[in-house]
Amino acid sequence: MRLSRRIWGKVVHVLVITVFTVLLAFPFYWMVITSFKQNVDLYTMENNPFVFNAKPTLDHLKFLFTETRFVRWLANTTFVGIVVVAITLVLAVPAAYSLARLSGRWGERLGIAIFLTYLVPQTLLFIPLSRVVAYLGLQDSLWALILVYPSFTVPFSIWLLMGFFKSIPKELEDAAMVDGLTRFGAFAKMVIPISTSGILTVVIFTFTLVTQEFVYALTFISSESNQMIGTGIPIFLVRGDVYYWGALMAACLIASLPIAFLYNLFLDRFIAGFTVGAVK
Amino acid sequence: MAIGRAKIKSVGAAQSPLLGAAMFTPAVLYILLLVAGPFFLAIFYAFSDARIGNTEMHYVGLENFRSILKSPSFRIAIRNSFIFTICSQIVVIVGANILAIALEKTFRGRGFIRFLILLPWVAPIALGAIGWKWILDSIYSVISWVLVALHFYKPFNAPMWLGEPHLAIASVLLVHSWRLMPFSTVILLAGRTAIPKDIPEAAAVDGAGFWRTQFQIIIPMMRPILSVAVLFGLIFTFTDMTVVYILTAGGPFDSTQTLPSLAFAMGIQGSDLAAGAAISLFLVPLLIIIAYFMLRVAHRAEVN
Amino acid sequence: MAVVETRSLTKVFKEGELGAVNSVNLETREGEFLVFLGPSGSGKTTLLRMIAGLETPTSGEILIGGRVVNELSPRDRRIAMVFQSYALYPHLSVYKNIAFPLKAQKVKKDLHKQKVEWAASLLGIGALLDRKPRELSGGERQRVALARAIVREPAVFLLDEPLSNLDAKLRASAREELERFHRRVGTTTIYVTHDQVEAMAMGDRVLVLNKGVVHQLGTPTEVYDNPADTFVATFLGSPPMNLAELSDVIVGFRPEHFRPVSSVNGEAVAFRFKVENIEYLGSEWIVSGTPASGKLGGQKVFSRLNSAQDLSLGGTYDFAVPQRELKFFDRSTEKRVEPKVVSWQ
Numbered sequence: 051m052r053l054s055r056r057i058w059g060k061v062v063h064v065l066v067i068t069v070f071t072v073l074l075a076f077p078f079y080w081m082v083i084t085s086f087k088q089n090v091d092l093y094t095m096e097n098n099p100f101v102f103n104a105k106p107t108l109d110h111l112k113f114l115f116t117e118t119r120f121v122r123w124l125a126n127t128t129f130v131g132i133v134v135v136a137i138t139l140v141l142a143v144p145a146a147y148s149l150a151r152l153s154g155r156w157g158e159r160l161g162i163a164i165f166l167t168y169l170v171p172q173t174l175l176f177i178p179l180s181r182v183v184a185y186l187g188l189q190d191s192l193w194a195l196i197l198v199y200p201s202f203t204v205p206f207s208i209w210l211l212m213g214f215f216k217s218i219p220k221e222l223e224d225a226a227m228v229d230g231l232t233r234f235g236a237f238a239k240m241v242i243p244i245s246t247s248g249i250l251t252v253v254i255f256t257f258t259l260v261t262q263e264f265v266y267a268l269t270f271i272s273s274e275s276n277q278m279i280g281t282g283i284p285i286f287l288v289r290g291d292v293y294y295w296g297a298l299m300a301a302c303l304i305a306s307l308p309i310a311f312l313y314n315l316f317l318d319r320f321i322a323g324f325t326v327g328a329v330k
Numbered sequence: 331m332a333i334g335r336a337k338i339k340s341v342g343a344a345q346s347p348l349l350g351a352a353m354f355t356p357a358v359l360y361i362l363l364l365v366a367g368p369f370f371l372a373i374f375y376a377f378s379d380a381r382i383g384n385t386e387m388h389y390v391g392l393e394n395f396r397s398i399l400k401s402p403s404f405r406i407a408i409r410n411s412f413i414f415t416i417c418s419q420i421v422v423i424v425g426a427n428i429l430a431i432a433l434e435k436t437f438r439g440r441g442f443i444r445f446l447i448l449l450p451w452v453a454p455i456a457l458g459a460i461g462w463k464w465i466l467d468s469i470y471s472v473i474s475w476v477l478v479a480l481h482f483y484k485p486f487n488a489p490m491w492l493g494e495p496h497l498a499i500a501s502v503l504l505v506h507s508w509r510l511m512p513f514s515t516v517i518l519l520a521g522r523t524a525i526p527k528d529i530p531e532a533a534a535v536d537g538a539g540f541w542r543t544q545f546q547i548i549i550p551m552m553r554p555i556l557s558v559a560v561l562f563g564l565i566f567t568f569t570d571m572t573v574v575y576i577l578t579a580g581g582p583f584d585s586t587q588t589l590p591s592l593a594f595a596m597g598i599q600g601s602d603l604a605a606g607a608a609i610s611l612f613l614v615p616l617l618i619i620i621a622y623f624m625l626r627v628a629h630r631a632e633v634n
Numbered sequence: 635m636a637v638v639e640t641r642s643l644t645k646v647f648k649e650g651e652l653g654a655v656n657s658v659n660l661e662t663r664e665g666e667f668l669v670f671l672g673p674s675g676s677g678k679t680t681l682l683r684m685i686a687g688l689e690t691p692t693s694g695e696i697l698i699g700g701r702v703v704n705e706l707s708p709r710d711r712r713i714a715m716v717f718q719s720y721a722l723y724p725h726l727s728v729y730k731n732i733a734f735p736l737k738a739q740k741v742k743k744d745l746h747k748q749k750v751e752w753a754a755s756l757l758g759i760g761a762l763l764d765r766k767p768r769e770l771s772g773g774e775r776q777r778v779a780l781a782r783a784i785v786r787e788p789a790v791f792l793l794d795e796p797l798s799n800l801d802a803k804l805r806a807s808a809r810e811e812l813e814r815f816h817r818r819v820g821t822t823t824i825y826v827t828h829d830q831v832e833a834m835a836m837g838d839r840v841l842v843l844n845k846g847v848v849h850q851l852g853t854p855t856e857v858y859d860n861p862a863d864t865f866v867a868t869f870l871g872s873p874p875m876n877l878a879e880l881s882d883v884i885v886g887f888r889p890e891h892f893r894p895v896s897s898v899n900g901e902a903v904a905f906r907f908k909v910e911n912i913e914y915l916g917s918e919w920i921v922s923g924t925p926a927s928g929k930l931g932g933q934k935v936f937s938r939l940n941s942a943q944d945l946s947l948g949g950t951y952d953f954a955v956p957q958r959e960l961k962f963f964d965r966s967t968e969k970r971v972e973p974k975v976v977s978w979q
């Protein structure tokens with residue numbers, strides 16, 4: 051009797067996992083299929099859409115890389131990502147350390163306050179910021195994004211790093227100072243080198259946030275050549291009312307997978323940041 | 331001796347308020363300038379007649395709010411914002427709990443399955459939404475194809491998923507749930523793994539079956555983590571405009587408009603900054619409530 | 635009919651590896667307090683968890699009340715278990731913790747209050763019923779865990795090192811309380827520990843385990859005075875039994891039987907003993923050193939004495955062991971054998 055229950059349990063388990071995986075991953079599977087189908091295949095309604103009715107093709111990829119600004123968008127995104135990562139590190143690393151170690155109970159409170167600013171959404175700020183950007187003469191410039199993106203990457207990074215710095219034993223710094231380093235020296239020469247994995251987490255997280263952002267890029271950037279991938283693909287791969295579905299799906303896939311992969315590698319740390327200490 | 335001890339203590343305690351302030355001030359200033367600053371600007375604009383392309387503006391009192399509250403599309407937007415947020419949260423929490431239970435057990439290939447399951451969350455949402463737009467296409471929708479193949483509909487007669495108000499609302503809801511499910515799942519999974527293994531074992535020995543263990547022991551124990559998942563989920567959905575913008579751009583006939591997408595439509599596309607700012611301010615009350623509960627969770631976690 | 639019985643019970647976690655529990659046969663006696671004793675990793679917890687139904691045996695049978703329960707889930711085995719961490723439900727009050735098994739077993743609602751109060755008063759925690767587990771001390775938590783275990787009147791109690799989380803002082807009093815509790819309820823109890831003092835003090839019988847194999851099952855005096863093999867002989871007692879390899883046997887004797895010749899009566903084996911270390915432990919002295927000659931020459935030997943004031947470091951003295959206190963073990967199997975005549979020279 052127990053045996054049959056156990057078999058049932060297994061069946062249900064496999065079933066649940068399969069159903070959810072299919073539901074959640076289906077659009078990406080669909081991107082793969084679409085990317086390699088010829089147009090005649092895609093746009094013939096009688097065809098079974100789950101299989102290749104005509105030979106697979108690389109035409110969409112060729113089109114994407116030669117006829118569109120896709121590569122340019124990738125480059126833009128990478129450029130903005132790298133600069134924002136740099137700014138975020140410069141601002142967040144010292145701040146997080148200070149709040150975790152140098153500022154006592156006050157630091158903890160300020161840290162939570164900063165974390166709460168992460169909850170202030172882009173959709174609340176994009177209207178006034180569009181004026182600020184115009185005022186600074188940064189319309190349609192990637193520098194507008196570089197200016198505003200740290201406003202949401204810095205708070206979360208500070209929060210992540212605070213948790214990380216708190217987990218370093220205090221004795222290490224005490225020892226460094228007893229050995230003759232200054233307070234700041236202990237941070238720069240002792241704490242930073244042993245925090246590389248925490249800092250790497252912030253780098254990845256910041257970069258993925260930049261690639262995922264949509265509202266600011268949509269609001270501040272107008273010309274085709276200055277788009278980020280998140281806006282360029284959905285808006286400029288559509289000419290008038292014509293959707294180049296094959297190329298669109300290929301672009302989505304190419305842009306999503308590396309980001310998804312990186313994010314996945316560091317997932318546990320991001321989760322630790324999101325759980326606000328509610329998991330010990 | 332006493333002096334020596336005092337000295338060591340001042341080094342060892344290692345708090346250094348001045349240096350500390352110097353290290354966090356740049357970040358705090360940046361955040362104040364780019365978060366608090368625009369926030370107050372938004373309030374300011376909401377009481378003005380600011381327009382794109384016009385540097386002059388005047389105080390107009392509550393005029394913007396009055397005209398917004400009269401507009402039917404605003405009422406639809408606020409209704410949709412709540413429908414999308416609440417309904418998708420219900421779907422997500424139920425689904426994520428089930429999925430987290432299933433993923434808790436180790437099995438072969440779990441890492442890969444986790445990667446697949448996470449895709450909707452980790453891939454840029456604009457791109458995921460485009461994927462759905464293709465799946466829900468008016469003519470070539472794979473869903474329609476399947477329904478036709480199963481003889482639920484005649485060819486060319488399948489519903490326009492994004493073209494009819496009710497179906498469009500359902501579609502947006504679907505995509506929001508799809509996007510958030512992985513996030514809540516991994517948060518709940520973290521909560522589950524943090525529960526010592528002997529708690530469910532004790533429950534088993536005490537005579538509790540699977541459901542009783544889940545509903546009376548495990549899920550109540552995960553309450554803090556569950557609230558974290560729900561609070562973030564509410565925020566992410568309530569303030570999102572990407573999904574709606576890409577799937578339907580608020581249409582058909584403003585039927586899927588939400589507060590953020592309407593703010594964009596009026597404020598940026600319609601050049602009426604003041605109206606847009608006023609609409610987006612309606613996000614604030616819920617944000618404050620969520621921030622309050624978030625603080626409570628953080629405080630509880632600190633106490634225990 | 636034994637309350638708990640196992641037949642060639644075996645658990646292998648990874649195929650090809652040695653079993654965590656190997657072919658264990660045991661049978662509890664009605665109402666007894668049986669202790670599983672063994673070093674860390676010897677398989678005590680695994681054995682207990684198989685009896686509880688939390689671990690599936692690789693082979694062998696488990697019987698509770700004469701019925702094979704291998705296929706039954708824990709809830710159907712009429713057992714109660716106290717975990718090392720106590721595993722109290724942190725979000726439930728003490729009252730609800732104790733009532734949980736009643737609810738889970740669908741005991742009639744109107745009986746809950748009466749039963750919880752009975753269990754709580756038995757353990758003297760009647761005043762704590764409204765508190766949450768985190769508001770309790772270690773000792774109080776243990777009592778709540780026991781109350782939760784007793785409340786549904788199980789056929790057998792399983793306890794896995796329930797005292798190891800307590801500090802030394804509390805542990806002594808908690809141990810006493812546990813014994814009193816067992817005498818009062820009289821339920822068959824299996825108790826896991828790696829602490830031999832606990833095992834000797836509490837057990838009606840002790841099961842000595844090592845590497846998943848049962849080395850001996852007997853009363854505390856049996857396992858101490860008549861160890862079945864050299865493992866039991868050296869695992870019990872501190873310092874352990876002195877062992878000497880003499881031709882084809884191993885001869886052992888307890889430190890307390892190795893004394894100055896003047897205090898040994900009757901037939902005895904005598905050595906010249908060079909004292910190398912003396913430890914004062916309050917009520918007794920531990921003296922160690924090496925016999926100066928013979929087969930034991932150069933090997934470290936311990937002696938436990940009431941007084942070592944006459945001895946000095948580096949001195950050589952005449953020590954002896956009464957003949958009847960010598961234990962003999964086979965050299966290859968290391969099992970206990972009949973006394974023999976051996977040559978010490």
Ligand SMILES: Nc1ncnc2c1ncn2[C@@H]1O[C@H](COP(=O)(O)OP(=O)(O)OP(=O)(O)O)[C@@H](O)[C@H]1O
Pocket residue numbers: 647648654672673674675676677678679680681828
């Ligand atoms: N789930 C498991 N998977 C693999 N090996 C295990 C598992 N549980 C226990 N073992 C192994 O089985 C052996 C016996 O473990 P067990 O926990 O029963 O020892 P123990 O006697 O209770 O030790 P301790 O006194 O440290 O609690 C050990 O070698 C252990 O590493």
Ligand SMILES: [Mg+2]
Pocket residue numbers: 678679680
């Ligand atoms: Mg153990």
